[in-house]
Amino acid sequence: KIIITDFKIREIPVLAQILSLASITGILDTLKGEGIRFDNTVIVYENDEKFFTFKDFYGTGPSLGFIVEGRINNADDFVSLDGNLIPAYEVNRLLSNIPILGQILTGKSGDGVFGVSFKIKGKDNNFETTINPVRTITPRFVQRFVDLFRSSK
Structure with missing residues (x-):
């Protein structure tokens, strides 16, 4: 487990592409300039002969949060990651503090x-x-409900 606190990231092409595709220009401009600040990032991983696997990888900051799952093939360095970027993370964090309703709306950490x-x-x-x-405009709690329904079949 790795924990990183109080840092900024700048000029990360893959992140810039995601922000651009999602039309999140304010955060994209920050990434290109002074950087995006994160308060806390946690990386839980497993590494074996075949794969480096991100078991739990999330970060939180005032303007952006993220969750990433996936793996890197150790034989050929092929990367396969799925994730979510959460703009206006502080607003989402405040919603998560509402008893009972917060957990339903925001789900797991990050x-x-x-x-x-x-x-x-x-x-x-x-x-x-x-x-x-479609997932970008769908609230997370609705997505989790649909995912839960699909996995029960």
Whole structure:
């Protein structure tokens, strides 16, 4: 487990592409300029012969939160990640503090009411980045309900 606190990120091409695809220009401008500040990031991982797997990887900051799951193939460095970016993370965090309702609306740590679902696949800095526009406008608690319904079949 790795915990990183109080840091900024700048000029990360894959993140810039996700923010651009999702039309989140204010945060994109910050990424290109002074950087996006994160208060806390947690990375729980497993590494074996075949894969480096992100079991629980999330970060939180005033303007953005994220959750990432996935793995990197140790044989060929192929990256396959799924995640969510949560803009206006502080607003989402305040909603999460509402007793009972907060947990229903925001779910697990790092998640939020609204966010941008993304996938990153590829290797050698040649990544294909996609977002799911339907999931972007669908509240997270609705998505989790649908996912739960699908997994029970």
